[in-house]
Amino acid sequence: MATVPLLSDEDAAPESRAVFDRIRAARDTDYVNNFWRALAHDPALLTATWDRLSTVMAPGALDPLVKELVYLAVSTANGCAYCIHSHTAAARAKGMTPAQHAELLAVIAMASQTNALATALQVPTDDRFQES
Amino acid sequence: MATVPLLSDEDAAPESRAVFDRIRAARDTDYVNNFWRALAHDPALLTATWDRLSTVMAPGALDPLVKELVYLAVSTANGCAYCIHSHTAAARAKGMTPAQHAELLAVIAMASQTNALATALQVPTDDRFQES
């Protein structure tokens, strides 16, 4: 259970309800997921978060599926259960195949173990990696 | 400074030196970076780590640049300074453009903030995200 009640359309303030409508329009669905209904207690935070997300995840130099894979990888490293579930679903909706999912998992696992080793050994950064 | 001495080719055991040679061959360079020289104290761990990395990062259902972006994202979320430097360099070597780097950063920042919000609010996972 969330630390705040999830707000239905009826209970949400008009500004939050307007964001719900923009979410529905952007995703072409009637469904507004729990994250936004929890955020809706603060219409300003809801608006800022949705607007920024829409901008950041739009197609650009990286394609939307790659962005979802990165999002899922970060959510995993941060241990956010909700985000892992919702972004695994989002990645599938954007075309992630089982083979891509499997390779994503393998990369996440690989990075996690070499991150731990480099940290445990406190390896100094090579000069050549310092030149930006 | 590392918590163990970095091993030169001269100081490393033959099994570790053989891995150094495979690293050089795979990357077409004479340079072996500090991470491997620190790991070389344990030839078995060095071998297992390099072999697995080679397998995981090879082209597959995801292309090598996408894998590097995911690696860099995980390394950032895990706060591994060495890994961030080395995998930023690796991503550039595999063709990451400044525009792609900028979008990667924006996605990492976005995920970090919604991860924190979903966690702070303890949002329950929607049933529809539970169907795998």
Next chain:
Amino acid sequence: MATVPLLSDEDAAPESRAVFDRIRAARDTDYVNNFWRALAHDPALLTATWDRLSTVMAPGALDPLVKELVYLAVSTANGCAYCIHSHTAAARAKGMTPAQHAELLAVIAMASQTNALATALQVPTDDRFQES
């Protein structure tokens, strides 16, 4: 379910029960929450934890509500679900308003994203921040 049974007053050792009684007295309630009942398997750890908590969270240069907000922020960054629930409740009991909760969430989200950006960019600390 916890990795150890939660101890009732009947099952707890006398030293643990004595801490339960001090918790009840300090909070003016009969209820002892699950965290303490899980810790009660080790009376020494239970005693040390409760005693230290009482000292640290007492009014001082920072008022108790500010301390709770900080506690909740750290618990969020550490991803401790139990702690997020219990300290959200504790913050409300100490007077946290919905508006304060909303601003706390916004600050946590902001910090999480700039933490990620500064880490991803490996920004060197400005000299002026080094002067303590």
Next chain:
Amino acid sequence: MATVPLLSDEDAAPESRAVFDRIRAARDTDYVNNFWRALAHDPALLTATWDRLSTVMAPGALDPLVKELVYLAVSTANGCAYCIHSHTAAARAKGMTPAQHAELLAVIAMASQTNALATALQVPTDDRFQES
């Protein structure tokens, strides 16, 4: 060293330079710190981050010093060295006393240890903390 060059006013694009000027005006100083100079490679990300930060950290239901303390606590839990230095300085600039700093540290340490204990024990959340 950062993974990107820090941009001087001369090297930054006009949109980024404009943000530098707003930072200077808001803080009544000529100095623009490294974080913003690293972000300046992506004027859109720089603008979005500064604008959001200004909104979030403005006085509101929580006072600016409390917000800085929370920011510093989150930065510590996330292990962001740059952020710890810059927000310790910012907190001092907003009036944090040595006694307040000391209490902040004590609360962060306390939360970190009970977070670890609750996680290690996998304590189930009490029903009463679930009622939001």
Next chain:
Amino acid sequence: MATVPLLSDEDAAPESRAVFDRIRAARDTDYVNNFWRALAHDPALLTATWDRLSTVMAPGALDPLVKELVYLAVSTANGCAYCIHSHTAAARAKGMTPAQHAELLAVIAMASQTNALATALQVPTDDRFQES
């Protein structure tokens, strides 16, 4: 619920089923736990993970129980609920007593708090700790 279906012996590919059989043989039990059934979607990842785990956790310079305690400590710091449950059970199966469990928890809590303090204070490493 997992983000992928858990695979029964019937549904798993032959290569995955062969790993299930090796798990059963190594542990002298019919039971294959959920982690392996989730990993089984990618026989190569399942095989690599099980093989590496068997090698790493075998008796060596550290005894198997000590390795389990370390595994449990890392899992706690990383906040992996599944891993905490499974490795607490594994540690008990290898002989962890309640007194050892209690001391493990106390060390984890202690480290967590001094980690936070050293990070918050950004304490520079003493020269004498730099000599490896």
Next chain:
Amino acid sequence: MATVPLLSDEDAAPESRAVFDRIRAARDTDYVNNFWRALAHDPALLTATWDRLSTVMAPGALDPLVKELVYLAVSTANGCAYCIHSHTAAARAKGMTPAQHAELLAVIAMASQTNALATALQVPTDDRFQES
């Protein structure tokens, strides 16, 4: 550089100096390391931390070297550079051999990768691991 000045014996308050003396006596050395000199600004926090550390790390159901290994593992997972250096040194002082260090690293790396996989897959805990 630390976010507070490191206090010499001359600059420290008498209560902090007394803890310095207890550290010297317990370790049979004249050297007091930076962590304690940074903590010394708050004699109460210094005292509480040292006293608790002495109790927790004393021989008990786990021997002191095992406790150091666990401490080092947690410090690695938490990414505390100072703590990794100081506790690697402490583990060596308590007899950690290179072979034990290597195995410790391998276990930490192994746990880090399976933690990431179990989290990414959101594997539900087996009923049998729930029985405490």
